[in-house]
Amino acid sequence: MKLKDGFILSRIAGKVVAVPTVGDLDLNMMISLNETGAFLWEKLQNDVSEEELVCALLQEYDVDEATARRSVTAFVFKLKENGIIG
Amino acid sequence: MIEFTIRAAGRSVSITAMYESTERFCKDYVCDAKPDFAVRIEPADIEFERMKSKREDRLEGKRERSFSDAYLETIAVQRKIAEHLFDFDTLLFHGSVIAVDGVGYLFTAQSGTGKSTHARLWRELLGDRAVMINDDKPFLRMENGQVIAYGSPWNGKHGLGCNGCVPLRAICILQRGSENVIEEIDASQALAMLIQQSQRPADKSHYPQYMELLDRLSCGTAFYRLACNMDPSAAVVSYEGMSVR
Known part of the structure; x- marks a missing residue:
């Protein structure tokens, strides 16, 4: 899976946010990301599997596998729910 | 042509x-x-x-x-x-800018909330000390850590504003309320509103600049949230809340 095109990630007022750059349907949409979210977002710029995301989290952060898996599942679910990954 | x-x-x-x-x-x-x-x-x-x-x-x-x-x-x-x-280094923003004693305040809200009404209450409260810079679409220019608000021809349905500029002290997000209450908020709490109320690039390649300008805007001014009614005392609450720091 991979993020759909048309989002820009940026740091504003100390927060990491993703904003859509195309279309005006979601003109007012802004996705606020925490540190883990921003990390996963960067990974999802390329085509990756959930398994690969879990591995990446485990490499980058000091977390156990169950926690990493839960984070990834929850994050991916939210992105799918909002139509941000295809 | x-x-x-x-x-x-x-x-x-x-x-x-x-x-x-x-x-x-x-x-x-x-x-x-x-x-x-x-x-x-x-x-x-x-x-x-x-x-x-x-x-x-x-x-x-x-x-x-x-x-x-x-x-x-x-x-x-x-x-x-x-x-x-x-x-x-300039954004077009949706809001009313009023200058008092040479210091600018910007009221922003969804259309129909009462920005212009609130700006009018300020003029009634402050008389000649208050100058309307723009009542709808001012330009905001980020300059050496400051935000300068400029008037523009797009000054709302009552045509209030002037070809002038003022350093901006605060952006105030207006909401209707039964009581008048103002609180200072963190720029990050105002972020969704800043994105909503600024003109976004038509050309995708301008997005990095746009986002950087929003960040500079968030650093260059204070932010407040005001719940207000249309009573003249609303202006007293918001003016005192923002002018005395």
């Missing part, structure tokens, strides 16, 4: 338009300086504005409004100028 030059946020813009009414609309901003950049309106730009307005009305569940080509041209000019001004 008609051609004229105006001053916008400290820059000179050459405008080539189809309707003379557009030059009249901009009359307070006409200058004869050498242009920093040029915009030109084509029939397709007017059509774009017509379609965009209809689309937005539909999205908001409103009846589709229809506008004259001459009016739509003024909006097209606004959009094109704002697109160029990203290069000059």
Whole structure:
């Protein structure tokens, strides 16, 4: 899976946010990301599997596998729910 | 076609338009300086504005409004100028800017919340000390860690504003309330509103600049949230809340 095109990630007022750059349907949409979210977002710029995301989290952060898996599942679910990954 | 030059946020813009009414609309901003950049309106730009307005009305569940080509041209000019001004550290913002003793305050809210009404209450409270800079679409220029608010020809349905500028002390997000309460908020709490109320790039390649300008805006001014009614005391609460720091 991979993020759909048309989002820009940026740091504003100390927060990491993703904003859509195309279309005006979601003109007012802004996705606020925490540190883990921003990390996963960067990974999802390329085509990756959930398994690969879990591995990446485990490499980058000091977390156990169950926690990493839960984070990834929850994050991916939210992105799918909002139509941000295809 | 008609051609004229105006001053916008400290820059000179050459405008080539189809309707003379557009030059009249901009009359307070006409200058004869050498242009920093040029915009030109084509029939397709007017059509774009017509379609965009209809689309937005539909999205908001409103009846589709229809506008004259001459009016739509003024909006097209606004959009094109704002697109160029990203290069000059400037955003077009939706709100009312009022200057008091040379210090600027910007009220922003969804249309119909009562920005203009609240700005009027300030003028009634403060009399000659208060000067309207713009009542709808001021330019905000980020300059050495400061935010400077500039008037623009797009000054709302009552035409309130002037061709002047003022350093901005605060952005105040207005909400209706039964009581008048103001609180200072963190810039990050105002972020969704800043994105909503600023003109976003039409050209995707301008997004990095746009986001950087929002960040500079968030650092360059204070932010408040005001719940207010239409009573004159609302102005007392918000003025005292923001002017005494």
